Amino acid sequence: NAGVTQTPKFRILKIGQSMTLQCAQDMNHNYMYWYRQDPGMGLKLIYYSVGAGITDKGEVPNGYNVSRSTTEDFPLRLELAAPSQTSVYFCASSYPTPSSYNSPLHFGNGTRLTVT
């Protein structure tokens, strides 16, 4: 059982380039989330989805886009990369909400992105 899989693990982008961070989960979870973690900071919510076809903004959505065409996949798109988007990105999923004792957030291992 793979859980939450993120690809790629590492990526270096030039300013203005675009890329998609992939996230897939095989637990049939409804809820999926994208977080970023900057040094010395907590995880900040970028976007989340409560089911296929439904997405919503989190705390720091600017510069990102998401889509949720299937239950399994939740890709994060950066259209015009900026140095401020250098961070570690984590995808997570849960069913039904992230606070349930028996259904906490399951995280992927992250994508480390550098924009230069």
Place this chain on the structure above:
Amino acid sequence: DQQVKQNSPSLSVQEGRISILNCDYTNSMFDYFLWYKKYPAEGPTFLISISSIKDKNEDGRFTVFLNKSAKHLSLHIVPSQPGDSAVYFCAAERGNKLVFGAGTILRVKS
């Protein structure tokens, strides 16, 4: 606007002793509080949670205490083990979303 704060960036404890990690929050509307543990190059993993209607929850060596009047929670690890060395994130939930603290690095010395 940091709604969840972990004011100690790091903590060093001797193996076998108690580790106490602290967390403060500002929003009295949070419903649940959780602790996640993170090893390098891995994603955070769930450790323990507590509902806002309780003041204590135990799971083996881990106990979380909630003081709603002080808007404070703490994680106690007894006894601490070298494998507990990791970053610990406090998180608070309202609705479908979690707000995370900045994390505390715990080092357990053998």
